[in-house]
Amino acid sequence: MDKTISRSWPILLLLLLTLLTYWPVLLQGRLPGGELSDTVAQGYPFMLFVQQSVRDGHLPVWNPYVFCGVPFYESFSAPLFYPVRGLLMLVGGAEAFVRFTFPIHMLLGGVFAWLFLGALGLGKPSRLVGAVAFGCGAWANTLFYAGHGSKIICWSFFPLLLYACERWLNTKKTWFLGLGGLALGMNGLASHPQMMLYSGGAVLLWLLVRAIQEKGRTWLRALVFLVGVSVLALALAAVQLLPGYYFSRFSTRGADLSLDTAASYSLPPEETLTMVFPRLFGLRHGFPGSSISGVPLYFGRLGLRLSSEFLGVIVAALAAVAMAGWKSRYRWPLLVIAIAALVVSWGGYTPVFGILYRIVPLFRKLRAPHMAAFLTTSGLSLLAAGGFRALREGSVDGRRLRIVLLSAAGLCLLFALLAGPISKALQTGWWDRMGRPGGFGFSAITGKRADMAAHDFLHATVALLFVAGAHFLLRRRRSMAGWISVALVAGMALELVPFNRNFQVYLYEKDISRVPPQADRLRETADGGRVYPGSNGFVPDSVLSVTGYHAAKPEVTQTLMEALPRGGLPAVRQTAASVIQTEEGAVGYEDMLRALQARGDPSIDSLLRVLPPHPLPRVFFADSIMVAEREQTRRVLHTGYDPASITLIESEPGLDVVGGGAGTATLVGEQLDRMRIRTSNNSDGLLVLADTWYPRWRVMVDDSPVHMHRANYWMRAVEVPAGEHTVRFEYDKSLIVTGGTVSVVALALLLAMAAAGIVGRKNESA
16 A cells, blocks of 8 residues: 555646646636637637537538638548547537646646656656646646646646656667557647657657667667657557548648748747746736737737746756756757757748758748757756756766856846846837837836836745745755755646646636537528628537638638638639628628619629529539639639639540530538439530539539539539439548548557567566
8 A cells, every 4th residue: 555655646747737727627627718729710619510520420520610611630630539539528428528628638647747857867856846747837738728738738748758768768679669659649649740740859869869869779779669650659549640641732721932921920030938937928818917008018029929938037047957967868958859859949030941951841831940949848847857867866066057057047136136128129020010119008018017027036036045945944954855856846736837827818608509509590591591790700600601600721712711802702602602791690681782783882783783683502403514724713703603603624524515504403402421312404515513612522423422612712623414314522531531540450569569669577476
């Protein structure tokens, strides 16, 4: 019993800190969200969509409710095969999916850090310091506001990945190769390839530094690990990555980005200071107190800032002590990872990113390089364990360390006293750029920002004195190391847990189904038609719409969205919109035309004379066709031509006669991955479906496969012979099936490697 308690108390402590951080989630059933939160704008509606799809027995491969339909699973929008999220969805539905992702992975991150630090040979007090520094870190936990659960998942597996890496180098046991593949593969299943790339880069740096330290004796072993783990991870996550790679070829995020776009959302180098002084540039978020009279308190260069890289002053101080006095080879690979990631996170502010952009193809497809900073905060948090080890062993010059700590504390106190004029000087340039130099509100805003900066400097003063006191006691009484480590852990918790809680903004609703717009009235008005919401923030619940919110979408969708504002109402009609959503409510197409006619405005009358009196049907036979190149079609999208009268296709039709205007087409059945249309036409014709074209759709006419044309740049079309026929569109899920097969094989291989490791351990103990 005593041995069990001895082994489990670190986990129990991490569990306690998780409860302190997330007790409103765990005990009150509250839902996170805020005005800038992706969780509210996209996450909740999509999670409900996934929940309903799974309950109906369907994999949500296609979302027909936004952008005239978009690939859903392939666009990394439904990470159901990541085990934790999948189980949460199956057991507790969408609410459990969003509520418990963060606390579960905060706990996992701390446990994996504890495991990794043990592999570095650190004792329990030092491991405890490092595990708490990592688990309570603000980088992951403050993402709670934005709802970026996939990022905290990838972050939590980072120390497990390094643990497997180091154990493999030391033991050459195959089990650790498999464990590394599992840890990196979870990044892929969590649906965040960018974080997976950064984690893989960290492993490369770790292996490189360790091989140099071993003077070439581990080069081959390092290469085997890098290749083996990469193959295993890609295979394990194939069920998500293979369809996702296919989607990227047609996505706005799959093509090579310009250097400026790839470097967007870079971390300004000066904001590295926020790792220690988090409010130095203000905080720009949606939680109360982040703005005054609508002016954000954040005045930095990052723009949309939805998380914090705050390390904690105690953690930063211990990391610095580790570099000065921890006599271990492991401090160098952690430092290299931290510095390299920091330079990457600076993005376009340094020439390094431009070099990476040119020589590493994947960097041309990614943006928001500031996300790489998670490796910086992670590396420094783990180094804090070595810093405590150095304090405990007295391996750092005690007198010099006390002078440095006390001098730093004195400097922070001085800055706290001078925060007013310093902060005002820093903000003057920002205020000038806003076009209000010295204008109304300047004193109130700068005063508030100065107070925030002063608070940070005073906080740093106290924290540095606290570390200096801990060092003093350790020098006098080594026997108190355990208690002092507990005191440092308590200090870190007092720094980080309340700070993280500042980012926990909650909605009034406790039922996730009440968060998205209630669409019953809208659905009734649309009567099976499509809605043009008129804003990007509108994600209807089971109502077909022209626009919506979707981070990753096909290029054809992006082109259509760009054409609509230019083409006005005639272009909107091309989308088969039957209802226009306004602030006053939903207006039917015919009602809107009557209202416009009643105005008697001559400028509108000319438009009304060319507009057809009825909305474009979602499915119809084209009166005539014209073969046109894709770029030609793109150029005329915004002109508002009538696709039912003239349909533009890219290749010559195979039928002798095309002219099915007298034919009829009726949509008689629709599911997420298939739809059925009955047709009746007197002559051969071209059937057009005003849904987004995507090559994974397959078409059959009376069970015979036929070619699907790309019509009017973004629609689907198929040639239908004269007579009565049934046309079926079915989504091709073969890539998911193939990827799933590869993932199952990889999982079986990992289980076999684990079994072999267990048997080997038993044989060794025997």
